[in-house]
Amino acid sequence: MMELANPWAFALLPLLWLVRWLPAYRRPLAALRLPFFDQLVEAAGSTKAGEQRRSPLSRLLQLTIWVLIVVALARPEKLSEPIVWQSAARDLILAVDISGSMDERDLVDSEDQPRQRLAAVKDVIRDFVADREGERLALIVFGTRAYVQAPLTEDLDTLTALLDQTEVGMAGPHTALGDAMGLAIRQFEASEVEQRLLVLLSDGADTGSRMSPINAANIAAQRDVHVVTIAIGDPDGSGENRVDTDTLKAIADTTDGAFFTAADQQALAAVYQRIDELAPRKVATHSYREHRSLSHWPLALAGLLALLMLTLDRRSHAPATPPQPASARPEEDAA
Incomplete structure (x- = not known):
């Protein structure tokens, strides 16, 4: 052409x-x-001048x-000829609680064997990340403090490797739920896509965050960040081991997200499937022609x-x- x-x-x-x-x-x-x-x-x-x-x-x-x-x-x-490729129009951040309570062994696998909470979460997240090909993901871990384990990237193999390296207590024994949300919001500041989704997984109540979870949820709503919260653990427990389901529900409602509970590993896997149904991945189509x-x-x-x-x-x-x-x-x- x-x-x-x-x-x-x-x-x-x-x-x-x-x-x-x-x-x-x-x-x-x-x-x-x-x-x-x-x-x-x-x-x-x-020739003549007039004939030149x-x-x-x-x-x-x-x-x-x-x-x-x-x-x-x-x-x-x-x-x-047109060179057409597709890219995900959604950025997703996984915020995983690795406080001391995640060492509890009360999640049951498919063989009815009790497993450590964090180990079961890793297995489910690993399968979830494997299906995110072409999508940008980030990983935040939090305990007493929140840390970016992997920034927004399409290198899912590296993100999975960094997930495998996380251990219970690496970020401290407590649960800084609000700080983890605030850190995720700052990560989304570099994102230019329309759909921004934060999946927040916790098994305890917020203790000592510099930013309250509800305040962080209001800021997330203003910046079009949807938060899906997943509660793991016993809501009838005591102290920091008690899941604060009321706060997790309020976060989801404020950000137009969703709230789930996961009593075992199978339920946790079903939650991630449900997330895809609630927030299907958007794909942006790009086209380019080489100009010679x-x-x-x-x-x-x-x-x-x-x-x-x-x-x-x-x-x-x-x-x-x-x-x-x-x-x-x-x-x-x-x-």
Whole structure:
């Protein structure tokens, strides 16, 4: 496929004729009249001043060269076939609680065997991340403090490896729920996509956050961040081991998200499937065509024609070869 990047350049085509009508181009010049000018011109092998006009071929070459220059200015380009690719129009952050209570072994797997809470969460998140191909994810872990374990990235293998390296208590024994949300909101500041989703998983109540969870939820709502909260643990427990379901529900309601509870590993896996149904992944389609300039071809042809025109002009104005004197007679040479 061909197209012109600057088609307006063709408006310059009449310029060649307009220049000939400019006063500066057609102004008379001072001349010296000679009564024997015709004989002088004939002896020089040239043409008369009033007859120094280009041949029809030279004028045709001049016109062709100008048209080729204008075509080059119009920048003809060859377009490749469309290159189409898709990218996710959603950024997703996983905020995982790794406080001391995540060491409890009360989550049951498919074989009815009790498992550590964090170990069961890792298995489910690992499968969830594997299905996010082409999507940007980030991982935040929090305990007494919140930390970015992996920033927003499409390198899901690295994110999974960093998830496997997390251990209970790495961020402290307590649960800074509000700080984790605030850190996630700051990560979304670099995001330009429309859909921003935070999946917040916790098994305890907020203790000592510098930013309260409800305040963080209001800020998230103002910045179009939807929060899905997942409660793991016993809501009837005591102290920091008690899941604060009321706060998690309030966070989800404020941000137009959703709230889930996970009593075992199978229920946790079902929660992540439910998340895909509530917030399906949006895909942005992009298209690109490679533009290959062809301007050098008309320019090269114009240069060749210009050389040809100069050669023809030189030949047409070259002085005639003067007649050679007749050779002397042999008799005269002998004399």
